[in-house]
Amino acid sequence: MRWILLILISVLIEIYAYQVFRTLFKNYWIHIVYWIISVAVICYAVYIFANYDRSVGPTKYTLRASGLLLVTLVPKLILVLFMFGEDIIRLCIAGYIYITNTCCDESATQYLPDRRKFISQLALGVAAIPFTGLLHGIFRGKYNFKVVQHVLYFEDLPNAFDGFRLTQISDIHSGSFDEVAKIEYAVDLINKQETDLFVFTGDIVNTVASEMDEWIPVFKKLKTPVYGKYSILGNHDYGEYVTWNNQHEKEANFRAIKEVHSKINFDLLLNEHVFIEKDGERIALIGVENWGHNFKKAGDLNKASQSVDKKDFKILLSHDPSHWEYEVKNNDHHYHLTLSGHTHGFQFGIEIPGFIQWSPVQYVYKQWAGIYENMGKYLNVNRGFGFHAFPGRVGIWPEISVIELRKGSRQT
Incomplete structure (x- = not known):
C-alpha cells in the first residue's frame, strides 16, 4: 500500500x-x-x-x-x-x-x-x-570548511586558564567522504588553529568501523596540543542502524570503533573524566557516551562526574544537545561548558550572522547550531565536520569550532 x-x-x-x-x-x-x-x-x-x-x-x-x-x-x-x-x-x-x-x-x-x-x-x-x-551543496558546500570562533567569559574560571583555547569538531561520518585532498585541507586548517586542547564530540563513522580504514593516515596528521586530544561516542558509533547476523558481530564492530580512536591518537572518554592541570590549577574534562532524548541513552552523567567537585570548572563532552536541555543545564553540579554536535544543522538552512539563523532542524532541536546560554552555563552545538544522508551542505557549512575561555564577566 x-x-x-x-x-x-x-x-x-x-x-x-x-x-x-x-x-x-x-x-x-x-x-x-x-x-x-x-x-x-x-x-x-x-x-x-x-x-x-x-x-x-x-x-x-x-x-x-x-x-x-x-x-x-x-x-x-x-x-x-x-x-x-x-x-x-x-x-x-x-x-x-x-x-x-x-x-x-x-x-x-x-x-x-x-x-x-x-x-x-x-x-x-x-x-x-x-x-x-x-548542486553547489553537493559539489562544493560539503567541503566548505569554516572556522567559527567564540570567546566565553566565566567568573569562576581558574586564573591559569584565562585565555585557554580549544578546538572542537564533531560528526566526522567518515563513510561519506570521497575526496582525500579536501579532508587533508581540513586537517591542516585544524592544525593551524594551534589551540591548547582538541576535542571530538562523536559519530566517527556512519555505521561500521572499517569506514575509517582509509582515513586513519589522514586523521593521524592532526597535531596533539599540549593538553591532549579527547573524544566521545555518538549515536552512529553503536552500530544500531544496520541488521547484524548476530550480537557477537555487533559487539566486535563496537570494539573496533572504539579502537579507531586510539589509532588516530584520540583519548576516548566513556562516561569518565580527566583533569586538565595548568600552573597548579585544574579544570575537569568530562566525556559521556551518547545520550539523546530520541536516541540511545548510554550516557551516565553521574558516573562520568564521580570525584569531580561541584566547585571544579567543568567542560562536558556530550554528543546530542538534547542532553543539555533535559539533564545538564539545570543540573546542580553546574557544568560550565557543554560541547555537542549531532544535528549537522540539518546540512540545510540560511545563516547571516546578526540577521537570520534558520534551518528545518530547529523545529526538532531547541539548540541546533552555535552558542546557547542558561544562567551562566554555555552550550556549543558544532554544525559537524562531515555529512550524512544527503551528500552535501546548503547554507550550513562544515564547522571547526575554536573556543577561548576568559575569566571575568561577559564583555559587551
Whole structure:
C-alpha cells in the first residue's frame, strides 16, 4: 500500500511539474529529454533503495541516490506549488464564467482559461534557486570548511586558564567522504588553529568501523596540543542502524570503533573524566557516551562526574544537545561548558550572522547550531565536520569550532 501511495504521489508531481515545460517549450525534443531524465532518476533511486542492504547500511551509492532525488524533487515541488495555485485560480475563473455565461450568454463554450506563460516562467525561475543551491551543496558546500570562533567569559574560571583555547569538531561520518585532498585541507586548517586542547564530540563513522580504514593516515596528521586530544561516542558509533547476523558481530564492530580512536591518537572518554592541570590549577574534562532524548541513552552523567567537585570548572563532552536541555543545564553540579554536535544543522538552512539563523532542524532541536546560554552555563552545538544522508551542505557549512575561555564577566 505504501508503494502504491508513493507511486501515485510521484506520478502527480511529475505530471504537474511537466506542465511548466509543456507551457514554456513547444519543442517536442525538450519534452522527451525531460521525461527521459525524470524516469532515469526515479528508476536509479528505486533500484538503489530497493537493493538496500541493512547489513551494510548507508553507502556512497545511497548517498548519490538521495542527492539525485533531492536535486530533482525539491525544484519540482516548487513547480507543483505554482501550478496547483494557478489551477485553483483557473477553476475559480472557470466557475465564474460558467455561471455568468449560463445566465447571460449560452454561446460560450470554453470556461477554463489557458495556463499563463508568465506563471510558468516565474515558477521555473524560483525552482532554479534550490536546484542551484543543492548542486553547489553537493559539489562544493560539503567541503566548505569554516572556522567559527567564540570567546566565553566565566567568573569562576581558574586564573591559569584565562585565555585557554580549544578546538572542537564533531560528526566526522567518515563513510561519506570521497575526496582525500579536501579532508587533508581540513586537517591542516585544524592544525593551524594551534589551540591548547582538541576535542571530538562523536559519530566517527556512519555505521561500521572499517569506514575509517582509509582515513586513519589522514586523521593521524592532526597535531596533539599540549593538553591532549579527547573524544566521545555518538549515536552512529553503536552500530544500531544496520541488521547484524548476530550480537557477537555487533559487539566486535563496537570494539573496533572504539579502537579507531586510539589509532588516530584520540583519548576516548566513556562516561569518565580527566583533569586538565595548568600552573597548579585544574579544570575537569568530562566525556559521556551518547545520550539523546530520541536516541540511545548510554550516557551516565553521574558516573562520568564521580570525584569531580561541584566547585571544579567543568567542560562536558556530550554528543546530542538534547542532553543539555533535559539533564545538564539545570543540573546542580553546574557544568560550565557543554560541547555537542549531532544535528549537522540539518546540512540545510540560511545563516547571516546578526540577521537570520534558520534551518528545518530547529523545529526538532531547541539548540541546533552555535552558542546557547542558561544562567551562566554555555552550550556549543558544532554544525559537524562531515555529512550524512544527503551528500552535501546548503547554507550550513562544515564547522571547526575554536573556543577561548576568559575569566571575568561577559564583555559587551
